[in-house]
Amino acid sequence: xxxxxxxxxxxxxxxxxxxxxxxxxxxxxxxxxxxxxxxxxxxxxxxxxxxxxxxxxxxxxxxxxxxxxxxxxxxxxxxxxxxxxxxxxxxxxxxxxxxxxxxxxxxxxxxxxxxxxxxxxxxxxxxxxxxxxxxxxxxxxxxxxxxxxxxxxxxxxxxxxxxxxxxxxxxxxxxxxxxxxxxxxxxxxxxxxxxxxxxxxxxxxxxxxxxxxxxxxxxxxxxxxxxxxxxxxxxxxxxxxxxxxxxxxxxxxxxxxxxxxxxxxxxxxxxxxxxxxxxxxxxxxxxxxxxxxxxxxxxxxxxxxxxxxxxxxxxxxxxxxxxxxxxxxxxxxxx
Amino acid sequence: xxxxxxxxxxxxxxxxxxxxxxxxxxxxxxxxxxxxxxxxxxxxxxxxxxxxxxxxxxxxxxxxxxxxxxxxxxxxxxxxxxxxxxxxxxxxxxxxxxxxxxxxxxxxx
Numbered sequence: 001x002x003x004x005x006x007x008x009x010x011x012x013x014x015x016x017x018x019x020x021x022x023x024x025x026x027x028x029x030x031x032x033x034x035x036x037x038x039x040x041x042x043x044x045x046x047x048x049x050x051x052x053x054x055x056x057x058x059x060x061x062x063x064x065x066x067x068x069x070x071x072x073x074x075x076x077x078x079x080x081x082x083x084x085x086x087x088x089x090x091x092x093x094x095x096x097x098x099x100x101x102x103x104x105x106x107x108x109x110x111x112x113x114x115x116x117x118x119x120x121x122x123x124x125x126x127x128x129x130x131x132x133x134x135x136x137x138x139x140x141x142x143x144x145x146x147x148x149x150x151x152x153x154x155x156x157x158x159x160x161x162x163x164x165x166x167x168x169x170x171x172x173x174x175x176x177x178x179x180x181x182x183x184x185x186x187x188x189x190x191x192x193x194x195x196x197x198x199x200x201x202x203x204x205x206x207x208x209x210x211x212x213x214x215x216x217x218x219x220x221x222x223x224x225x226x227x228x229x230x231x232x233x234x235x236x237x238x239x240x241x242x243x244x245x246x247x248x249x250x251x252x253x254x255x256x257x258x259x260x261x262x263x264x265x266x267x268x269x270x271x272x273x274x275x276x277x278x279x280x281x282x283x284x285x286x287x288x289x290x291x292x293x294x295x296x297x298x299x300x301x302x303x304x305x306x307x308x309x310x311x312x313x314x315x316x317x318x319x320x321x322x323x324x325x326x327x328x329x330x331x332x333x334x335x
Numbered sequence: 336x337x338x339x340x341x342x343x344x345x346x347x348x349x350x351x352x353x354x355x356x357x358x359x360x361x362x363x364x365x366x367x368x369x370x371x372x373x374x375x376x377x378x379x380x381x382x383x384x385x386x387x388x389x390x391x392x393x394x395x396x397x398x399x400x401x402x403x404x405x406x407x408x409x410x411x412x413x414x415x416x417x418x419x420x421x422x423x424x425x426x427x428x429x430x431x432x433x434x435x436x437x438x439x440x441x442x443x444x
Contacts, residue, residue, distance in 0.1 A: 002418045003394050005395070007393055
């Protein structure tokens with residue numbers, strides 16, 4: 001401890017009282033030279049030769065000073081400051097070279113900073129949202145139309161917002177919807193040949209007051225039974241809501257559900273979207289069964305009645321489209 | 336005159352501390368004293384001695400003070416500090432251990 005204190009005191013002295021330290025060193029070595037020279041002179045050597053002999057005995061005064069300086073505490077700092085002063089003097093003598101160096105370094109540092117800022121913002125810094133690591137990207141699958149990851153339409157976004165009781169637990173290819181009042185979870189897969197839709201685990205909770213209509217569900221067919229297990233997802237419950245079925249033939253609804261399940265089954269993930277679009281569809285069926293509309297989602301990618309691909313299109317009144325907050329296709333053709 | 340020997344590595348500090356134990360000396364005086372005590376066996380060149388003195392001073396084992404020589408010259412005299420005295424004792428013990436170990440090796444069959 002005492003040794004450390006002493007070394008720190010020496011460091012302070014060497015760094016901040018260097019002139020005094022150097023003067024002491026000069027005086028000490030000069031005294032040593034004179035003492036040795038006195039001895040040589042006492043032996044009869046001339047004074048100048050005696051002094052030279054004394055210097056030789058010391059091994060050269062300047063060399064000795066360098067050796068002592070190298071052993072000082074803080075010698076590295078001292079050497080660095082000498083180098084820095086030398087560098088500054090050299091730079092001052094060649095302003096053109098100095099300017100080139102400064103500009104090069106400024107550009108280099110600036111470019112590095114800019115790149116790092118981008119990398120930091122994009123890759124390193126956490127997103128400015130709570131539970132950022134649980135965020136997922138939700139999209140519409142419009143592979144048939146050439147948009148495998150199309151953005152959600154206004155109604156879809158609105159519906160997602162409406163499912164405020166739900167949260168998505170795990171990002172990635174397997175989505176898991178969990179609701180506040182989960183009754184059951186079921187892992188379902190798309191029917192064979194329909195398309196490459198990732199397995200999805202869906203938990204559905206029937207809205208209060210909705211009666212599951214077993215009679216209709218039984219009519220969905222074997223594939224649908226396998227998918228839905230005969231009991232139903234939230235979407236099916238909503239589809240069976242009497243408000244939606246008002247005035248429609250049961251055959252139409254069953255067909256619609258069958259198409260929905262077998263062909264566009266993955267849209268069931270967006271449960272309420274399906275229900276809302278069914279409602280829009282049913283409105284049109286009421287008005288004119290031959291004209292269908294094409295909404296900007298993959299749900300109605302084909303005729304709901306004939307199953308013919310690319311044949312559906314139609315129009316929805318702007319006012320009706322805006323009711324859902326989304327855009328509606330304008331092509332018109334016969335189903 | 337005894338044949339001159341080079342000092343063993345690491346023993347210069349011990350010799351300097353021991354030399355200064357009795358009384359303060361300047362650099363040349365320390366070299367003279369070592370040569371005198373060793374009967375001329377060890378000749379410490381001032382070129383080696385002064386760096387060692389400065390190193391020991393930095394470590395706080397000795398302290399340099401300006402004073403006058405008997406010849407009336409101004410010189411820096413070094414004296415042993417309390418810390419240096421303790422260090423001398425440690426170095427002595429280390430040296431005794433080394434001597435004993437070397438002796439054991441040499442006396443072994």
